[in-house]
Amino acid sequence: MYPTHSTSAQKVHLITTGGTIDSYYDIDACTVFPLSESPIPAYLKKYIRLDDNKLQHTPICCKDSREIDEHDLSSIYQSILTNDSRAHVITHGTFTVFDSARKLKAMLGDNNRHTVVFTGAMWPLEGFSLNDAAFNLGASIMAAKCSAPGVYVVFFGEVYDVEAMESLHA
Template sequence: MDDLNSRFHLIATGGTIDSYYNVDSCTPECFEESVLPHYLQQHAMLSRQSFQFTQLCMKDSRDISPQDREAMVERICSSPERSIVLTHGSFTVFETARYIADRQGSFTDKTVILTGALKPIDGFVHGDGLFNLGAAILASQHAKPGIYVCIEGQLYLPSDRENWH
């Protein structure tokens, strides 16, 4: 029971969850720097010591490249934490989850949870971002080792769905 609430590694890659709503273009746009550590500390009351944070990129998931996905795998492999939460855009989150799962042989002892949101965390009181992020953190600490997508209060295997919407 000692590692029931173990440290986790939060890896940010952008997506709507880590964006702001641009009123001129009527679309979410990724921040240059992730707001997720701030939100976890200020709104979820997590201490900065309870998680490691890495910002790999800040992109719309439709712009994620094979090189970005490989960087995700490399960061997961090199992380000292067994619980990994990777935030990602909703359009290609299942594609990325399948990519990571295909390379899981080098980190079979880790639980990797991909999550995102349909509304940005910043500026949307009734969005799904903080809920999905909190559910993903909990899942990363309690699910069996493997690769999962956590959205809308559910855990999915990468092969369970083709896409989110």
């Protein structure tokens, strides 16, 4: 049975903030650094066939999640409120994803009509032929289109309650 509150034609609002999913791996430094522009919209158009009729992209920043601040969260909040979609996917770094999700949940309040899904990856979307990024994006898009209004974190094929966990780095 298909959900009655969602359709396949529903537009998804993608909000990018950086994190590993939007980074490149620097071999010399042995770490990742955020890209200046997200590769995710082009990836979704090419491989998932989410064109401009099905996807709207709002770049907020390209930061390590430990650098996400109140201004960035306010920009995410305003972007959600001013967008006509009810399905939102936010890419975010893994270190503070639950903290940001809880803060956004509080900002949206008890009468939230939006489905907001935070996701990210342990490996960058580009540069690794096998990674969790593409899987997490697909799972997040599906969760945003099919879940009840609320704020969630999606990783590893699981939908997490934002109050239930502190970190993915247990």
